[in-house]
Amino acid sequence: MPNKTAVVLFNLGGPDSLESVRPFLYNLFSDPDIFRLPLQRLTQRFFAAAISRRRAPEASQNYAAIGGKSPILENTRAQANALQQALADAGQFEVHICMRYWHPMTEEVVAALKQQQFERVILLPLYPQYSTTTTGSSYNEFQRQGERQGYRPETLLIERWYEQPQYQQAIVETLRHEAQQFSDPEPAAIELLFSAHGLPQKIVDAGDPYEQQIRATYDALCRQLDWPHVTLCYQSRVGPLKWLQPYIQDVLRAKAAAGARQVLVYPIAFVSDHVETLSELGIEYAQLARELGIGEYRVAPALNAHPLLIAALKQLVLARLHDA
Numbered sequence: 001m002p003n004k005t006a007v008v009l010f011n012l013g014g015p016d017s018l019e020s021v022r023p024f025l026y027n028l029f030s031d032p033d034i035f036r037l038p039l040q041r042l043t044q045r046f047f048a049a050a051i052s053r054r055r056a057p058e059a060s061q062n063y064a065a066i067g068g069k070s071p072i073l074e075n076t077r078a079q080a081n082a083l084q085q086a087l088a089d090a091g092q093f094e095v096h097i098c099m100r101y102w103h104p105m106t107e108e109v110v111a112a113l114k115q116q117q118f119e120r121v122i123l124l125p126l127y128p129q130y131s132t133t134t135t136g137s138s139y140n141e142f143q144r145q146g147e148r149q150g151y152r153p154e155t156l157l158i159e160r161w162y163e164q165p166q167y168q169q170a171i172v173e174t175l176r177h178e179a180q181q182f183s184d185p186e187p188a189a190i191e192l193l194f195s196a197h198g199l200p201q202k203i204v205d206a207g208d209p210y211e212q213q214i215r216a217t218y219d220a221l222c223r224q225l226d227w228p229h230v231t232l233c234y235q236s237r238v239g240p241l242k243w244l245q246p247y248i249q250d251v252l253r254a255k256a257a258a259g260a261r262q263v264l265v266y267p268i269a270f271v272s273d274h275v276e277t278l279s280e281l282g283i284e285y286a287q288l289a290r291e292l293g294i295g296e297y298r299v300a301p302a303l304n305a306h307p308l309l310i311a312a313l314k315q316l317v318l319a320r321l322h323d324a
Helices: 018-029 040-065 072-089 106-115 135-149 165-179 201-205 210-225 248-257 275-291 307-323
Strands: 005-011 093-099 120-125 154-157 191-197 230-235 262-267 296-299
Touching (some): 018 040, 040 275, 093 106, 106 135, 165 210, 165 307, 191 210, 201 210, 210 230, 230 275, 248 262, 248 275, 275 296
Parallel strands (some): 191 230, 191 262, 262 296
């Protein structure tokens, strides 16, 4: 398809049944871009098998609580379909989905692109902020699979896009709408928490720009919102290592102790709802908030197929193509 451009949306992926939770986790813990082990070829599989077996029961409970599977594929499909329609008046584009740890996985996506003979591919990660553990991992796997399959198109990566104005405006609109759902909708009466997925501090110390870009996103949104009480925090910490702080549970305890009775949480690092927004923020920390005496606790939805997000993605594609 020499006159057609493939747009590939990178995302994490998620299990599509409770039976696939453990193999999904195995794929995650097998990722050499996240888990860098000594003697990697010998130890990675054993490590991935052991930790996925140990974590699968708790993870399965979390997925069971949100319907028995991750909604991330359906949400990403909705984004892809909306972007396909938005690009219809801008040229010949075909939007594809590429998940890192579950289907459709990189190997099968690369095979499909090769079979359809796309000569140009725009890689658009659904991670606004760059990290070696997200965008970096997805890009590296795409390149590896391309080499293995002998597929070498012109590849254009959109590395980061947290500064995109329509993306930020979509968040602002979402938060203003969610504020109206509280008993007292005045921002001065609502503690706003921007919760980002955590990252081990050692990865940041090694030069990963994720924390800096999360902070820049937070600062830009604070300027636009002019919300009196806003805090940046981090979620999803696992293991004994020090991760980016403050942790969301500590922030909730501090806010409750200071008398907060209305809390609104926004998942600042995600644009697709999945287990970490619906279960971790929406169930686990909602229960903690109730136990702490916070009367009203709400989690704003991720942007999913918000029209302004789709407009932002369209502009990113066209700008990257123009810059090529």
